[in-house]
Amino acid sequence: MNIYPKTSVNFEGLDKLIVYVEKYKGIELQFFDENGIMEQIDIKTPVEKLLKRVPCIKEITIHPPLCNYDIESIMLKDISIIENQLKTCVILARKYDIKINLLYHTQIDFIKHKALTIDKIKSLLKIIEGENVLLILENLFMFDEKECTVFKLAEYINHPNLKVCFDICHMYCKANIYKTDIESFAKKYLNLDLCRNYIHQVHFSYTVDNDGYIVRKTHGRVHDNVEELKYDLGLLAKYGMDRCNYITEVSEDDYDLRVDQLKELDMLEKVCNQWGILWKEILKFTKRYLKDM
Numbered sequence: 001m002n003i004y005p006k007t008s009v010n011f012e013g014l015d016k017l018i019v020y021v022e023k024y025k026g027i028e029l030q031f032f033d034e035n036g037i038m039e040q041i042d043i044k045t046p047v048e049k050l051l052k053r054v055p056c057i058k059e060i061t062i063h064p065p066l067c068n069y070d071i072e073s074i075m076l077k078d079i080s081i082i083e084n085q086l087k088t089c090v091i092l093a094r095k096y097d098i099k100i101n102l103l104y105h106t107q108i109d110f111i112k113h114k115a116l117t118i119d120k121i122k123s124l125l126k127i128i129e130g131e132n133v134l135l136i137l138e139n140l141f142m143f144d145e146k147e148c149t150v151f152k153l154a155e156y157i158n159h160p161n162l163k164v165c166f167d168i169c170h171m172y173c174k175a176n177i178y179k180t181d182i183e184s185f186a187k188k189y190l191n192l193d194l195c196r197n198y199i200h201q202v203h204f205s206y207t208v209d210n211d212g213y214i215v216r217k218t219h220g221r222v223h224d225n226v227e228e229l230k231y232d233l234g235l236l237a238k239y240g241m242d243r244c245n246y247i248t249e250v251s252e253d254d255y256d257l258r259v260d261q262l263k264e265l266d267m268l269e270k271v272c273n274q275w276g277i278l279w280k281e282i283l284k285f286t287k288r289y290l291k292d293m
Contacts, residue, residue: 001243001245003265004020004024004245004248005027005028005248005265006029006030006249007028008032008255009029011049011050013261016262017258017261020265022054022056025059026057026059026060027050027054027061028060029046029050029061031063033068037067039081040081040085043062043089044092059098059099059245062101062102069105070105070106071105071106071121072113079124083127086102086127086128086135089102089128089131089133101133101136101200102133102134102135103138103165104135104136104137105138106137106138106150106153108143109143109144110146110147110149113149121157121162125159125161125162129159131161134200136162138150138166138167139164139167139171141173141177141212142213150164150165150166154197155198163199164198164199164200165199165200165201165247167203167249168202168204169219169249171186171190172212176207176210176211186239190239195239196240199240199241201245202247203220204232204246204248204264205250205264206221206223206229207221208221220249221260222250222252222261233268248261248265
């Protein structure tokens with residue numbers, strides 16, 4: 001498992017997070033609506049600035065603006081926006097010998113995608129076929145869906161360059177909206193085989209007060225303690241999310257200091273290290289037991 005921090009394209013708090021960036025050699029960059037709604041974003045400049053500052057990086061996830069920038073809206077406005085973004089990612093990946101992931105949200109269900117977007121998404125994937133670039137789709141919570149749309153899309157298209165980012169906070173939000181306990185909801189929402197086959201990364205954070213969608217400050221926060229973090233990590237591991245990238249997507253009051261994200265990174269790393277040692281011991285015991293049989 002890799003543990004990657006998250007920062008903005010302005011690199012807020014990067015000096016605080018850099019120890020984790022250098023250790024795991026990856027990061028996620030968040031863009032904002034600085035160029036206006038649904039306009040092109042400049043991927044090349046911040047990526048090259050970042051690599052100049054931290055040249056050891058081997059993987060970067062590009063997260064386009066949060067609002068009014070889902071993949072279906074951009075394709076409807078002008079698919080060349082995404083085409084050019086992917087072409088830029090290919091150029092950068094080749095030039096610097098790194099993996100670049102372009103992440104998009106979606107707010108329509110699989111049935112609508114099947115009717116409206118599948119061919120367009122397939123055409124986008126042709127641009128990055130065989131390249132060290134992924135198009136990643138992230139699960140959201142603000143719309144009704146019978147099954148998790150991003151998994152259905154990934155399974156239906158089944159392309160090696162199309163993967164999923166699973167946001168645990170968004171799953172909690174949906175469970176809270178439907179007033180369902182998280183384990184019961186996860187049984188309906190997640191499929192072990194789909195998770196193992198298609199998840200490339202997890203957005204990891206805590207959902208406060210059984211909310212996440214009414215009060216903004218309850219969404220994507222730092223876990224209050226190690227036990228709560230262990231519970232969420234264990235829940236995801238149960239569905240095969242134990243070997244993907246974990247990105248600490250933590251909202252906080254001061255993005256320059258990154259106090260909460262640093263706390264989340266520290267707890268996550270310690271728990272993963274403890275579980276890693278335990279898993280190695282279990283494997284040793286199993287091999288020894290089988291040999292004696």
